[in-house]
Amino acid sequence: MNVTGHTRRPASIRDVASAAGVSYQTVSRVINGHPSVKHSTRERVLAAIDELGFRRNATALALASGRSRAVTVLTANTTHYGYASILQGVEEAARAASYAVGIGVLESAEEAAVAAEVRRAADAGGGLIVIAYDPAGVGALAAVPAELPVVGVVETPAAPPGGDRPWVWTDDREAAHAVTRHLLSLGHETVHYVAIPSSTRRTSARTTGWRQALREAGAPEPRPLQGNWGPAGGHRAGRKLAQDPSVTAILCGNDDLALGVLRALHENGRSVPGDVSVAGFDDAPHSAYLTPSLTTARLDFTGLGRAAFALLHGVLEQSAPIAPHRVSVPELVVRESSGPPPAHV
Amino acid sequence: MNVTGHTRRPASIRDVASAAGVSYQTVSRVINGHPSVKHSTRERVLAAIDELGFRRNATALALASGRSRAVTVLTANTTHYGYASILQGVEEAARAASYAVGIGVLESAEEAAVAAEVRRAADAGGGLIVIAYDPAGVGALAAVPAELPVVGVVETPAAPPGGDRPWVWTDDREAAHAVTRHLLSLGHETVHYVAIPSSTRRTSARTTGWRQALREAGAPEPRPLQGNWGPAGGHRAGRKLAQDPSVTAILCGNDDLALGVLRALHENGRSVPGDVSVAGFDDAPHSAYLTPSLTTARLDFTGLGRAAFALLHGVLEQSAPIAPHRVSVPELVVRESSGPPPAHV
DNA sequence: CTGAAAGCGCTTACAG
DNA sequence: CTGAAAGCGCTTACAG
Incomplete structure (x- = not known):
């Protein structure tokens, strides 16, 4: 807002310049923090900027620079x-x-x-x-x-x-590995996997980490199920897994899939974690409040x-130049949805 | 990409102009769909645009226009x-x-x-x-x-x-009214409310709709509980409500709050909907997959x-000029979390 | 330390 | 139907 109350056209550096009694290049120097400006003129320009409510036009800046x-x-x-x-x-x-x-x-x-x-x-x-x-x-x-x-x-x-391009990632392969190990350490013979869509035709990092943990433990490697992104996909996959009494542990590619799996197990009368353990991925805000609360890998x-x-x-x-790098290591969050397998299996 | 393989500087309208043998104003006319351009020159310009991979510079467009x-x-x-x-x-x-x-x-x-x-x-x-x-x-x-x-x-x-400013909204007052009516119609004496933060110092539209439904039914009007946005806030509010045996129905300002309330009720041994009915707001993607699945108002x-x-x-x-208007009417989605009050109340 | 010129890539009147 | 000029609001060398 300027003194005369006109707000039509925003103030330009020329307006500031004439208000401060300098050329517009000097205004440019001030707003760019150029050192070679006399202190007193800088003060005058700053005062004019303040008075006129001047804001440097980002479009013009982009075009010129x-x-x-x-x-x-x-x-x-x-x-x-x-x-x-x-x-x-x-x-x-x-x-x-x-x-x-x-x-x-x-x-x-x-x-x-x-x-x-x-x-x-x-x-x-x-x-x-x-x-x-x-x-x-x-x-x-x-x-x-x-x-x-x-x-x-x-x-x-x-x-x-x-x-030559910078990339960042969190170590979700390591995370999948850790969650799978957690489930195996509870005594499960193996861990089934409901996958998120992979980024390429090849398998995703999460799938790789899961498989690696199974191999290290000498556990059988079930075929991963494709789950999409949302709970609906998890529900579909969960229905299939619920039919198979040998399934006692399920890792899901994300917490939304896990939610769908939990629901499918419930609908099929299989209790969690009594009959089946379930773990997710991401630690979404709702995961701690589900019943049972969800074991998962927290990603930053x-x-x-x-x-x-x-x-x-x-x-x-x-x-x-900054090299590609891993940003953080995911954290295993153990909650109610994982436990030992049922005794009778 | 141009013919010589130089990709340094993107092609400008001048480049296109010289490639097509016209002035750059003519190029401007073509890319702006101006009618008065001879068909044959338009064709030549279009060909040059295509060949040079010309894209109009959005920054320059913004500054000039x-x-x-x-x-x-x-x-x-x-x-x-x-x-x-x-x-x-x-x-x-x-x-x-x-x-x-x-x-x-x-x-x-x-x-x-x-x-x-x-x-x-x-x-x-x-x-x-x-x-x-x-x-x-x-x-x-x-x-x-x-x-x-x-x-x-x-x-x-x-x-x-x-x-003078255009606004849009969905009718969440009407939605709150409808969900509250639904709960009352199941036989609940009244409906408690866990609120999202209100947009102003005054009460929110959702609170207003809830209160209106209670008044119309002559039901007692409990004080709304403040719940924040996420499940943690719902959980805090739910813990308080779970202590009070007279509470049989709870409306929540959104589905995340409802999730926290469900969890708090579970932790306090109160079953849903057997002891307490719970309803949310929004129909978030996970709400249909919770156990119990959540009664809510779907907003578009x-x-x-x-x-x-x-x-x-x-x-x-x-x-x-387009007038402010209501975009859509929310839809009541009845699921497992709402039912009649327990007989003994 | 400060000013005058040229230019960023377009559009918008103004000519012809 | 098409071209030459001025300008959008800045910055970047270039002078002094």
């Missing part, structure tokens, strides 16, 4: 707990750094659709963070042109990620989002 | 089901209209912090959608300068919203988000 203090998160989903939490972490870190954050949703994994979304995200300017936990995300990460700054949030890579998704932004920020501000 | 095909969603939260779903709805509609979508999180309801976030959102250019379900959101909506295009996603307004949050964008789009494109 070629940099844009913006990040776009590309994701297949915004409502699932893990995805939403990563987005939250990115937003927190971006806000702290005065970056704008945009989102783009990959509604389909179809190549042309993914490419179109990547182009849209690129049009926004700034950097990209791609959540590559599913085929659409993996496709998007691959479709990002080489010259664009991008950070991938990925599953635990099978091998140390090569390439917001920390992952913050780390992804930090990495991207480093790339954009041309600081020292 | 003063319009920016962008919307920023301002919200206190991105992970709760309702909020995340509204965001999803906005994104869907925005994507369909080729708008970029940004998000800004209101981490605090403190006035200066809210004002700063609103300024940041305004800096992004384009329009604003403010989710005003809580004090931070309500404060943000109020802090948006008059000249900025904005749509509020609000609770059911007490009176037909005056003012993604539809709300889409409607908010449609309204904003209308404002930005200067079409006919």
Whole structure:
């Protein structure tokens, strides 16, 4: 708001300049913290900025400087707990750094659709963070042109990620391994697995960690069941598993799947953990309040989002290159849904 | 990608112009669908665009035209089901209209912090959608300068919203009324209420609908309990209610609160719905899979988000002014958690 | 320490 | 139907 009460057009650096009695380049120097400005003129410019309520036009800044203090998160989903939490972490870190954050949703994994979304995200300017936990995300990460700054949030890579692009991950392979070991240590002969959709045609990191734990224990390796993302998928898989009396322990690719499995077991008269132990993945907010409360692996998704932004920020501000890295080690959370197998098995 | 394989600088309209042998204004006309361009030159320009992989620079477009095909969603939260779903709805509609979508999180309801976030959102250019379900959101909506295009996603307004700004809402007052009536019709003497934080100092629309139903039935009006947003708040409130044997029906401000209440009742040995009926609000994805599955009011949050964008789009494109309106009527979903009161009460 | 010029990639009148 | 000019609000060298 200026003195005359006119709020039509926001104040520009020229308005500030004339109010302060300097040229607009000097205003530019002040707002950019350039050192070579006389103290007294700086004070006058600052006063004018304050009086006119001047805010530097981000669009003009982006066009003139070629940099844009913006990040776009590309994701297949915004409502699932893990995805939403990563987005939250990115937003927190971006806000702290005065970056704008945009989102783009990959509604389909179809190549042309993914490419179109990547182009849209690129049009926004700034950097990209791609959540590559599913085929659409993996496709998007691959479709990002080489010259664009991008950070991938990925599953635990099978091998140390090569390439030149920064990636972050939590060690969900290790987490799956730990939860499976927990269940085996309770005395279960083996652990069945209801999988989330894998990010590629190959098996996911969670599946790998689960299988590895079984092998180390010399336990039989049942075929993983495909479960989708939500409780409905878990419910379908759970119905099948509930039919099989030899099933005494089930690991689920996420807590939503586990919820569906719990429900299916209940409907089929199998008690948890009396007859069957169930464990999930993620430690979603509701998991501690279910009955029975859910044993799970807690993943630090917001920390992952913050780390992804930090990495991207480093790339954009041309600081020292930062290597891909594991952000955190998941934590096993043992609750009511896991226990020893029934005696009669 | 251009023919020579140089991908350094993206093609500009000048590059396209020289490739097509026309002036860059003609290119501008073609990409803006201006009618007065000879068919043959349009074809040549289009071919050049295709060949050079030209994409119009959104930043330059915004600066030159003063319009920016962008919307920023301002919200206190991105992970709760309702909020995340509204965001999803906005994104869907925005994507369909080729708008970029940004998000800004209101981490605090403190006035200066809210004002700063609103300024940041305004800096992004384009329009604003403010989710005003809580004090931070309500404060943000109020802090948006008059000249900025904005749509509020609000609770059911007490009176037909005056003012000049478009608002959308689902009728959660009516929904609370319906769920309360449902519980009373089962024979409960009254219905207790665990509230979500109200958007203002006054009571929320949900509280109002609940109270109205009790009055119409001549039922006693217990004091609402404050529950926060998540299951932890519901759990605290539920522990108190579980102590009171006269409590036979509990309505919760959302499904997460209901989850915490269910857990507290279980821990205190009160069965649902045998001893106590519980109902929620929202129909979150997990609610159908809880044991007992949750009676609730289904709200169309993604539809709300889409409607908010449609309204904003209308404002930005200067079409006919669109009045604030109710987007949809919530639907009562009766599941296992509600039933008649125990006979002995 | 400060000012005048050119330019970022577009659009919007203004000519012809 | 098409081209030349001015300008959106800044930054980035270039002068002095």
